[in-house]
Amino acid sequence: MSTVNSGQPKRLRDYTTARVGGPAAGWVVAHGEDDAVDELRAHPLPSESARSAGQDTLLVLGGGSNLLVSDEGFSGTVLQLAFDGISAEPVNDDEVDLTVAAGHHWDAVVAWTVERGLVGLEALSGIPGAAGAVPVQNVGAYGAEVAQTIVEIRAWDREAQDLVVLSNQDLRFSYRDSLLKRTTVQGSPRYVVLSVRLRLTHQQGKALSAPVRYAELARSLGLDAEADGAFRRAPLAEVRQKVLQLRAGKGMVLDPEDHDTWSTGSFFTNPILPESELPNLMAPSLSVAGLPEGAPRFPAGENDRGEALVKLSAAWLIDRAGCGKGFGLPEGPEAGRGADGAGLAGGRASLSTKHTLAVTNRGDASAEDLLTVARAARHRVRETFGVTLHPEPVLIGCRL
Ligand SMILES: Cc1cc2nc3c(=O)[nH]c(=O)nc-3n(C[C@H](O)[C@H](O)[C@H](O)COP(=O)(O)OP(=O)(O)OC[C@H]3O[C@@H](n4cnc5c(N)ncnc54)[C@H](O)[C@@H]3O)c2cc1C
Incomplete structure (x- = not known):
């Protein structure tokens, strides 16, 4: 039987590993596949334009480890899939x-x-x-x-x-x-x-x-x-x-005591680019073309046009762009200490102190705090290497 939420609205921050996200208007816990299907029938796929505008009435939730939900929360129904076997x-x-x-x-x-x-x-x-x-x-x-x-x-x-x-x-x-x-x-x-x-x-x-x-x-x-x-x-x-x-x-196993694990795991995917584009990458801040010699790169197959692809390391790019471990904390790398020295988002969010790919909640961060740190890291990588990083987690009600 499914459980339908009544009383106080549930907050996404209590169901996601980054521990941010506001309330949901409705919440259904499906304890069996039939319950899930019943609820899904009530939420057919919205039109393409409504979806593009982020207007679905349904949010499917598993363990909440790859979700970043806005502080305003979700105006539709969260369907929590809770059946196992x-x-x-x-x-x-x-x-x-x-x-x-x-x-x-x-x-x-x-x-x-x-x-x-x-x-x-x-x-x-x-x-x-x-x-x-x-x-x-x-x-x-x-x-x-x-x-x-x-x-x-x-x-x-x-x-x-x-x-x-x-x-x-x-x-x-x-x-x-x-x-x-x-x-x-x-x-x-x-x-x-x-x-x-x-x-x-x-x-x-x-x-x-x-x-x-x-x-x-x-x-x-x-x-x-x-x-x-x-x-x-x-x-x-x-x-x-x-x-x-x-x-x-690396802070990649959940541990309630360790704020480095209050995250969505890797915040950015490793960029994949046609090999031929590498020499033309332009770092706007330096007006220098191409990636530095030592930048890790790995073969990544071919695209539809038959061009060879290479995968770059997002962690390396972030680190070398001046956003090392703990970026965003008052004691972290200088570029992330903020104008008042209190940290980019008041020290409430930062890159993990164990590796540079996770954006972490230091205890009472908002979704916007996490996004502030992620935006700063993405900006510095773009300025330094001319590469645009893309988020790995699904963003609900917010944008990078
Ligand atoms: C500490 C940490 C370490 C991580 N390490 C890794 C790693 O090594 N490799 C890796 O790939 N990922 C990693 N992740 C990311 C994450 O754990 C995975 O992507 C995981 O599969 C997400 O599962 P979830 O149930 O938590 O999904 P959720 O966060 O609940 O949902 C993620 C997205 O999938 C959708 N979704 C969820 N369930 C379903 C479903 N049944 N059908 C359709 N859509 C669905 C949701 O609507 C949402 O859009 C890590 C995350 C954390 C916090």
């Missing part, structure tokens, strides 16, 4: 399909698979949020992406007003992107994921991880970081533990 079905001697309900806590899914010797999700340990959201931005970390294991999803199509099954191919995954995200306009989704089907391998007795492709993780596991990533494997449980440890060191 995992079922497993053998495909053959080596492979198992898991069907996971949208509200299942993602890290509990990963722990469940590692305990049973199922290989494929271990590098995605410690990512907050719910299983239904992982296909939306094709979550990834430590050289793995969830798209590598997704067979299909079941979703409610708010345009067709019907249940649909979308295959991995239909979902057209790419870096932090999918059909689900591309059809979401200003936080208004066309498809609402109800369950996710994942295919994992089962290694009888051995329980070694999938290839460890990320050099930092390989090194910390004592694997040969120079060897071909495809051949680097370690015991599954060890990989999970090491990933959790590395993530905690």
Whole structure:
């Protein structure tokens, strides 16, 4: 049965990991898929113009770890997907399909698979949020992406007003992107994921991880970081533990005591550009063209026109633009101390003191405080390197 909110309006700040966001006019908690569908029927997809103006009446909420909601809150209904469950079905001697309900806590899914010797999700340990959201931005970390294991999803199509099954191919995954995200306009989704089907391998007795492709993780596991990533494997449980440890060191595992984790994770995606554009990038402040020699860059496939693409490191660009760790705090980098020395947003928000990609709430920040810090970092990167960073979280009722 779904629970409908009555009494005091619920505030998004109590349901999001950045802990900002005002009240919602309505709030429905769906404890089962049928409840979710009933509510979704009441909120068909609005017109394109209404969606572009941010006028959907529905906001779908999982774990709130990739959402930044304005201080004014949301004038429609929040649909909180709170149904969970995992079922497993053998495909053959080596492979198992898991069907996971949208509200299942993602890290509990990963722990469940590692305990049973199922290989494929271990590098995605410690990512907050719910299983239904992982296909939306094709979550990834430590050289793995969830798209590598997704067979299909079941979703409610708010345009067709019907249940649909979308295959991995239909979902057209790419870096932090999918059909689900591309059809979401200003936080208004066309498809609402109800369950996710994942295919994992089962290694009888051995329980070694999938290839460890990320050099930092390989090194910390004592694997040969120079060897071909495809051949680097370690015991599954060890990989999970090491990933959790590395993530905690960067403030990337939720911890109520640690303000560096009061965030949406990475605030910016890594920019992907045609390689041919790199020499022409212009830093307006210096009138110097091109990226500096040492700027990290990684091959990122080709675009539709067949041009080679490169991925840059947003964390590196932010850091080198003068916005180091703690940018925005009175004791942080000079550029973020603000005119009165109290910090950019009065010290209430800053870049994480553990890494430069997370915009964090130091205790009583507003959404606007977080945006102040994010805008300043984006501005400095643009001025220094001529590169425009794009936000990773979904912004509701506010803009960068
Ligand atoms: C400390 C920290 C570390 C993080 N590390 C990583 C990381 O390593 N890699 C990574 O990729 N991300 C990371 N993230 C971002 C975030 O955890 C993921 O994007 C996660 O999948 C979001 O899940 P959620 O349930 O919290 O989504 P929410 O924040 O609740 O929602 C995010 C968006 O997805 C939509 N949505 C949610 N559920 C559904 C559904 N069932 N169907 C359709 N739309 C839906 C929402 O409407 C919203 O637009 C991190 C975040 C934090 C706070």
